[in-house]
Amino acid sequence: MTTDPHIVIVGAGHAGGCAAAALRTAGFKGPVTLIGSERYLPYERPPLSKELLAGAIPHEKTFLRPAAFYEDAQIALRLGETVAAIDRQAQRLELEAGGNLAYDALLLTTGARARRLPLPGGDGPRVFYLRDIDDSLALRERLQEGTRLAVIGAGFIGLEVAATARKRGVEVTVLELAPLPLARVAAPEIGAFVAALHRRKGVDLQTGIKVTAIEDLGDGLRISAEGSEPILADYAAIGIGAQPNTELAQAAGIETRDGILVDAQGRSSDPGIFAAGDVTRHLNPLFGRQIRLEAWQNAQNQAIAVAKIMAGGQDPFSEVPWFWTDQYEVNLQMAGAPERWDQVVWRGEPTEPGFTLFQLLEGKPVAAVTVNNARDMRFARMLIQRAQVVDASALADKAIKLQDLAR
Ligand SMILES: Cc1cc2nc3c(=O)[nH]c(=O)nc-3n(C[C@H](O)[C@H](O)[C@H](O)COP(=O)(O)OP(=O)(O)OC[C@H]3O[C@@H](n4cnc5c(N)ncnc54)[C@H](O)[C@@H]3O)c2cc1C
Secondary structure: OOOOOOEEEEOOOHHHHHHHHHHHHOOOOOOEEEEEOOOOOOEOOHHHHOHHHHOOOOHHHHEOOOHHHHHHOOEEEEEOOOEEEEEOOOOEEEEOOOOEEEOOEEEEOOOEEEOOOOOOOOOOOOEEOOOOHHHHHHHHHHOOOOOEEEEEOOOHHHHHHHHHHHHOOOEEEEEEOOOOOOOOOOOHHHHHHHHHHHHHOOOEEEEOOEEEEEEEOOOOEEEEEEOOOOEEEOEEEEOOOEEEOOHHHHHOOOOEOOOEEEOOOOEOOOOOEEEOOOOEEEEEOOOOEEEOOOOHHHHHHHHHHHHHHHOOOOOOOOOOOEEEEEEOOEEEEEEOOOOOOOEEEEEOOOOOOOEEEEEEEOOEEEEEEEEOOHHHHHHHHHHHHHOOOOOHHHHHOOOOOHHHHHO
């Protein structure tokens, strides 16, 4: 009989799948159960707005690992099952379909869901959200040449949908409340670059537009907005952000604040319960503050770090946040999570095929964006991590190697 604890992971998405595998890699021999609402094997979401939406890959290509992996690793995979409640006292999960599941240690990787448009018509049959494989496949079917698509929200997902739709010959209008795309996450210079890119590709990008209602006319949609004439479209895709799935933790009395609050080792306010991925607001030791990220790197690497802790390790999760997006022929990568900056430094020009933009605060790099210039990213992250004053003119000078500045 084993004396190892039973680790249960709730949420079989990217973080959950990575954590389960990492427990075995870290040498954990006890029982592991990975339970998740979706019926698909744990998968990566980035292709959902890119290759899968474009029809370039089958959905199975998004899977982290084949089914046989979980069998071989003796990870009990329970798909299509939703956890309804956590009984912390009894160390037991209650399942939505009835029955329960005992745990000794618990990892919550419940992720996030697409924020709904809180407006009349925001949930009709011609209105699409994008979070899971089924959402992507359903929207894909509608993206036929000549179809009119209104994308509401010019964040990463909205813009990726717009780019994929344009490639399929769809007529695309993007409606954004802020004056520029990516206003929540990127410097205005990058927002302006991305706006110009989409307009060049034929997107009707309208900013400063407040959508007030979506009316289903039977054969299409009429979208009313302040600051614009009504927009007619066949379908709408909504990309107005994500909301962490914290309800399970919250109902169990675990501390949450737009995310499950965890320390750098992934421990929640209940030391026996851990969390990782999009659902966490975690302490980042490099910045000395709590951040919530919605990014592939965080889902994977935080989950692996927390799994190692649960298997007896000590090392906290401590990385410079990193994110990428692909739109048309542009690969854009971002590092850092700055709350503010007081200077931007261009390394290259936005008119060049590739360039990098640094954001500095009091002379120290706090964020960087590379556009078709991924080779700068590693050194940009080193510079952000080092948090030392750099010579801005040297940073802008492409004759000076970034690795020499990062050393
Ligand atoms: C369309 C799209 C494109 C993206 N593109 C990029 C990109 O280009 N670059 C990048 O860096 N990041 C990208 N991301 C972000 C990245 O995919 C996410 O950060 C990552 O998926 C988060 O992983 P997670 O495991 O924390 O959450 P999720 O992947 O959301 O997994 C959580 C899982 O938990 C399940 N669950 C929730 N509650 C329960 C419950 N009570 N019981 C059982 N199961 C439950 C959910 O059904 C879900 O399957 C993209 C995301 C989306 C949606």
